[in-house]
Amino acid sequence: MATTQDTLHAAADGRKLNDPAMLKRRYAAEWRFKAYGLGALGIALFFLVVLFYSIISQGWTAFLQTNIKLDVALNEADFQDADGQITEQSIRVADYTKMARDALQSTLGLESPTRPEKRDLRGLLSRGVDVQIRSKIESDRSVIGQTVPVWVLANGEVDALIKGSIDRNTPEERRQLNNKQLAWIDKLIAEGRLEKQFNTGLFTYGASSQPETAGLAVALIGSFFMMLIVALVAVPIGVAAAAYLEEFAPKNTFTDIIEVNINNLAAVPSIVFGLLGLAVFINFMGLPRSASLVGGLVLSLMTLPTVIIATRAAIRAVPPSIREAALGVGASKMQTLFHHVLPLALPGILTGTIIGLVQALGETAPLLMIGLVAFVVDYPTTPLDPATALPVQIYMWASSAERGFVERTMGATIVLLMFLFVMNAAAVYLRRKFERKW
CATH class of the missing domain: 1.10.3720.10 (MetI-like)
Structure with missing residues (x-):
């Protein structure tokens, strides 16, 4: 008797499974489950794409750095100590920042700049220019007494301007670089003396309070x-x-x-x-x-x-x-x-x-x-x-x-x-x- 009842129940279940309405509901449930899974996957991929886009769009420019080409006059008198000798110590303590500023002044054709103009000139150069010029001399002392071309780091604000982070149409009083500095930058670009190069310093510099000289x-x-x-x-x-x-x-x-x-x-x-x-x-x-x-x-x-x-x-x-x-x-x-x-x-x-x-x-x-x-x-x-x-x-x-x-x-x-x-x-x-x- 039990076997007959089981057979009847199985036959009834089979008829239910083959019922068109039942099949439609089953297919709809399966479709909803797949849709939920695809939706969850799509949301995860969306946020992943947003994350990577945010990181890459803001970070790829860190692999480029704005540099200025200067013809630096390395006069022997600038490297001599009190006894008139050129030693490792005298080379180490020479005023390379002044050399870079004088070279930039000469490049821009400024005969006798005023004090505000000297301050603006300093604002175009990174504080790390002394290390770059000193490294060139320490690697080859024979350049002392010559005028040599040296690519030096531009100031972080100049780098931000070239990379588009600073809007030059912003009023001068609310802009980090004044109009005179913008004109000098345009002149350097026109002469091919200011350009973006691969930022090797990102991998070779240590800690620094200046972003252009900070590295990993x-x-x-x-x-x-x-x-x-x-x-x-x-x-x-x-x-x-x-x-x-x-x-x-x-x-x-x-x-x-x-x-x-x-x-x-x-x-x-x-x-x-x-x-x-x-x-x-x-x-x-x-x-x-x-x-x-x-x-x-x-x-x-x-x-x-x-x-x-x-x-x-x-x-x-x-x-x-x-x-x-x-x-x-x-x-x-x-x-x-x-x-x-x-x-x-x-x-x-x-x-x-x-x-x-x-x-x-x-x-x-x-x-x-x-x-x-x-x-x-x-x-x-x-x-x-x-x-x-x-x-x-x-x-x-x-x-x-x-x-x-x-x-x-x-x-x-x-x-x-x-x-x-x-x-x-x-x-x-x-x-x-x-x-x-x-």
Whole structure:
């Protein structure tokens, strides 16, 4: 009797499923579900496009910098000391700013400029022109006594005008550059002495209060040191810990507590690791503040859970038959791990490691807590020297009031995104290259 009733119910359900109204409602529900998914995807892509457009449209100009070509007269008298000798010290302390200003004055055909005109002339040149002219002399002393052409940095306001950030139609009293300066700029452009060139200084200069002489060199070196420390500390410890927990550790309450804490540490806010580094590495161990070493150790602690979890997942994905076969031919558990399991788990380990490094490269909060916001001009040569990092440099530039730092902020963000993109692409490539499907 039950069988007959089930058959009748199934037949009734079949008739309902084939009912045109029922089919129409089912198709409508499926269409709505697809529409919701496409809508969510479209919204996400829209905001992603807006984000990248905002960054690129405001930041691409940071890779260009306005320069002025000056014929600088390097008179020997300007480099002589009190004894009439030219020494390294006398070359270092020479008044290069005056040389650049005199060269610009001569280029513009000003015989005897008034004091306001001299002030306006200074407003066309960057404060970094002395470094550029001195570097040319230090690289070749034979130019002393000659008049040589030198491309020097224009002032940040001139650079902003050339890039369109300053509207020259704005009334003079509300414009950073006056009409006389605009006329001089037009003359320099007409003579081919003022043009935009690739901004190598963005990658070679250190910290500066002037946007045209501010660069990422210190941040790039500091980030390199920190990533090197993370790779040397977090990766070996993380892989070893994952291998032990997965292959050797007994399954008991103690190991369960360890696993729970590892998973919890992966979700701890990064600023907590900064507080830990401040308390342990700086206050307790006495390591130098603002050093790449401290930043690398803090980022290593933050990256460890990610490396351990990814490595455990990769080891767990190796089929048990591999271990059984190795043990069956007489291999020890250690030999099985190093000769068979880890090589086969390598794609997942590399992927987890690179993702951990990417996460560490983009962190800012823990580095702020340990003082990596220092104003560092000199290039760090060791991990113990004061330094900063790319995301911290972006943070510092974003908090500056000068107009030129807006494009510097976006330009540095583009550089950081390029690093992140390359590292993520490397993770995908390595995984696909070495991955084995079982």
